[in-house]
Amino acid sequence: QSALTQEASVSGTVGQKVTLSCTGNSHNIGSYTVGWYQQISHGAPKSVMFGNSPPSGISDRFSGSKSGTTASLTISGLQPEDETTYYCSTWDSSLSAVVFGGGTKLTVL
């Protein structure tokens, strides 16, 4: 069982805005910045957000936020190429470890 909880699946239509969530506790999300990673077809994951800052080259359609022990990744103007799996991750002070969510499969209808 993952330390962080993500929706198993989320769907949206082209052009819509969707929000993926990641829930943890005070030892992880409540205390540290959350990263989001996109993994296409079981290739290597790619960072799409750290906190509310996207890495260079990432579309400004992606935005990140956090409230308490829940982090969110919002994708605006949904595109077919956004359809893939997204993982959240952060540090956990009680485990002294990096922890991941179980991943959310995003479907673009």
Next chain:
Amino acid sequence: QVQLVQSGAEVKKPGSSVKASCKASGSTFSDYAINWVRQAPGQGLEWMGRLVLRFGVANYAQMFQGRITITADTSTRTIYMALTSLTSDDTAVYYCAGGRSGNYYPYYQGLDVWGQGTAVTVS
């Protein structure tokens, strides 16, 4: 920014060990923490451990304690992950992933760059 290139696929017998490598290029190598993350077939991402190069600090996930060692050869900018006592449950793709290390513990600033992955089959 650092780029990471990993060693090739491995096939191992149960009970044996594997040592995967991750070669870094780029001028800011020493500012990074290199993590190892694995993904079993059809499963999610699982963090195994990391080495914070600037401070020489290593952390390992509890479930791998005693079986994993992460080391670095700074002269060749290569990071190694050794895993012993392999079972079929260790069949997975193993990724190295780097992120700049902060100035204060836990030095964690995400996983900016990923290697291409090393497939390890235990059979």
